[in-house]
Amino acid sequence: MKSIFSVLLMLALPAAASAQDAQALMDKVNNRYVGDDALSEVTLEYTSKSGSSKEYELRIWNIEESAGNKTLLKYTAPNFMRGSGVLVHGEDKQETLQWLYLSQAAKKEARKISSSERGRPLFGTDIFYVDIEAKATEDFTYQQLRDEMLDGIATVVVQAVPNKPDYPYERTISWVDPERLLELKVEYYQDGKLLKTLIAEQTEQIEGVWTVTRSKVVSAKQGSNTVMNIDKIDYNLGLQVDQFSFKALTAREI
């Protein structure tokens, strides 16, 4: 009996260690320094399975706060999307709130998004509302699966299972560069199947911050893909918290 217990313990110990290591690694990834704030100009190009494409331009403001990160996303093109956007408030890292604003609707007030809506595509792309939220380490249980070379870079492959039942993904598997603390590839699973894959295609160190400047989301379910290009990014602009308000979300001018 004792020997069986010892074998079980021996088997369990590496797993527990890998979970601790993975948790620690992902905590570093989730909390790595990305500037106190940032403003980026982004182009989104969505291509459907049949080959038709749509291109959007947007600006994204971020601020890192002890009370929770805040993100404001506003479309600048095409014309009829200009002013539409999404506001994300991480509240004390316990709850994340999102509001949607459509500039074309005459109802000029922001509309709250439910947690289940966060699993829906952002304006018809392969990016979901939840993908623009910051991740809190404690919301996931991480497990290190293996080490793997990805395009010549040594990565740690980590599985994340959400602790909250309303999270849109059943699990994710990330290829993490432990040196730069970047997720170079992420697979998203739903109902036991691969839903989509995020690939960081280009990375640059900008103002001392490692930044994914070009990424691609390939939808296994839809056969579509969305390329996200960061055309310009500036860190540490001295943005203020009150710039991440309903007023900013519903402003006509950007």
Add this chain to the structure above:
Amino acid sequence: MRKGLLALLLSAPVLASAGWNHTGTVNLRMDAREAGESALLGRAAVEASGELSERLSLQMEVEGNGETSVEGASAELRTLLLDWQVHDAVHLFAGWQQQVWGRADEVNPLDFAFAEDTRWYYLEPRAQRKLARLSAGTRIEWGDSSLALFYFPESSRNHLADADSIWCEGTCDFADPDFQRDQFAALGFAVNTSKASAPRHEWAGRYTSRLGGLDFGAAVYYGTDHRQRVERTFVAPGVVELETKEYQSLSYGVDAAYALGDVVARAELARYQDVKLYIDSELPRYLADADGLTETDATAAILSLDYTAPGDIYLNLQYQDVWLGEPEDEVILPRELNLATFQIAKTFYDPDVKIEWTTLYDIGKEGGFSKLEARWQMDMQWMLSVGCLAFDGEDSAEDYGAFRKNNSVYLATQYQF
């Protein structure tokens, strides 16, 4: 029409100048109705906004619409608004604008300050039906809070459809003087009509804010009930005088939204003081009354629940109840009283298609309508939609069955730029 042309003239140089943003839509819709007639409805709108200086901006929107059957064509100014940011948090504004207040979908008890175009009932979203109002005021914004105060130098009222139009024949609001004139004329009365409308000073306020996960707001309006009323006086045997009157009343209310996990709950509560309602439409009782109107208070509340199910299926369920004070007589209730609405929508992404089914059921009137629509976003500019609209209920005026002849299938296209 005059204001629409003014905006068109203004918009040309504005659109031509650099630094201004403009967008627009063109809609064409072919209806085939149960009444056996068909109609082509067209609508085009151009919206522009830009900064005249660092703190001075101008917004404008003009729309032209028309129908091949009765309504003809018209141009309408929807927005021509000058906004001056006098301080980081304080704006002054003046001009024509339209707004929808409230958080529920399409049925908004709090939406009392801006009139609407009833010709587009059920055909266009509420926000598209709103009419521009001349106003001046201030908007103060701090954090996630906003307070807007409006002064309206003139009254406004809903735009009624022509009484003999396909859409409205015999079914329009009882406030339509043409409708009442025809009724009295049919009874052999000589009818004199007049319109009493004095310059009004009206005002409104709208406050929105949030506290943690709770978004909330309040609104108040003192001004014209947009449903103008026709007051009648029997001036001599066999002669009736119909006077279209605008009544002022005080309305106020609160609204809120809260995300309960997967469900977003939205609610509105509004109180209307001294509302004029028509008494029962049965003519003997109607004729026996001094002016055909009664005054009462009313309270309306709506609860709206949103849920997005797996597979991009959106569900919305709403229930509205209205409590009247104690009117002296039985009254004709305006549309949209005690009712439930249900909406389910499924989105597909390749091709980009949305199928939406909406039902409104009026519990008091035991009638309502359903609308089923499929929209295909062909590319960034073009959208094609096909749908059908069906009414059911009692056939009398103000009941949904009276609209049954408008049961229709339609094909529509939209171009946006």
